[in-house]
Amino acid sequence: AQSVTQLDSHVSVSEGTPVLLRCNYSSSYSPSLFWYVQHPNKGLQLLLKYTSAATLVKGINGFEAEFKKSETSFHLTKPSAHMSDAAEYFCVVSGEHGGSQGNLIFGKGTKLSVKP
Amino acid sequence: DADVTQTPRNRITKTGKRIMLECSQTKGHDRMYWYRQDPGLGLRLIYYSFDVKDINKGEISDGYSVSRQAQAKFSLSLESAIPNQTALYFCATSDPGLAGGLGNEQFFGPGTRLTVL
Numbered sequence: 001a002q003s004v005t006q007l008d009s010h011v012s013v014s015e016g017t018p019v020l021l022r023c024n025y026s027s028s029y030s031p032s033l034f035w036y037v038q039h040p041n042k043g044l045q046l047l048l049k050y051t052s053a054a055t056l057v058k059g060i061n062g063f064e065a066e067f068k069k070s071e072t073s074f075h076l077t078k079p080s081a082h083m084s085d086a087a088e089y090f091c092v093v094s095g096e097h098g099g100s101q102g103n104l105i106f107g108k109g110t111k112l113s114v115k116p
Numbered sequence: 117d118a119d120v121t122q123t124p125r126n127r128i129t130k131t132g133k134r135i136m137l138e139c140s141q142t143k144g145h146d147r148m149y150w151y152r153q154d155p156g157l158g159l160r161l162i163y164y165s166f167d168v169k170d171i172n173k174g175e176i177s178d179g180y181s182v183s184r185q186a187q188a189k190f191s192l193s194l195e196s197a198i199p200n201q202t203a204l205y206f207c208a209t210s211d212p213g214l215a216g217g218l219g220n221e222q223f224f225g226p227g228t229r230l231t232v233l
Contacts, residue, residue: 009156032220043206043226044159090158094220103149103174104222106158 002027004093006107014115019078021110023091033074034092086114119143120225122207128231135194137228139207148190153204197232204229
């Protein structure tokens with residue numbers, strides 16, 4: 001069965017410093033992995049996705065994530081945080097057949113705060 | 117115009133009332149999903165439908181029912197609302213036929229915030 005663990009419930013950085021949001025996954029299939037972002041009082045927006053092509057995936061707004069099979073990780077990074085990056089981020093896994101039920105399996109989320 | 121719309125966007129109701137949340141999509145996707153979001157728990161799947169004649173329970177279906185009226189419409193009902201159903205509800209769609217192995221990407225509506233007093 002697939003699962004995903006976001007290692008930090010809350011991350012705080014200063015504007016202009018790097019962002020690292022950590023995610024580990026478990027999957028019995030070759031997984032598809034996603035990062036979604038949710039700004040306050042908004043819906044979910046796809047940041048980036050890994051589907052067995054390049055292991056380094058570039059997303060929107062300067063974010064990227066690296067798929068590391070040996071470490072079962074898919075950490076999200078950004079070189080320089082911006083105030084507008086403050087949001088909640090979800091790491092999501094889907095198996096070869098879309099998860100056990102054809103759905104996505106969400107981590108519990110990491111809330112990113114950005115200080116001026 | 118938004119591809120996935122949800123109505124209402126906000127709803128306050130009382131314990132025991134019947135509530136229906138509606139979802140419509142213009143993406144032409146066969147698969148539709150209902151999730152609820154609670155603080156610190158991420159999103160959890162309530163029901164999903166792979167086509168009009170196919171309805172399946174998700175992780176937390178107790179207390180909920182759904183109706184797939186058409187390819188484009190998928191409604192979630194709370195037959196007798198209770199306070200612990202207070203949450204943010206999301207509808208999503210996907211298309212398994214999308215090229216490049218992206219068929220499991222889901223597209224989300226803006227959410228419905230439901231409060232049960």
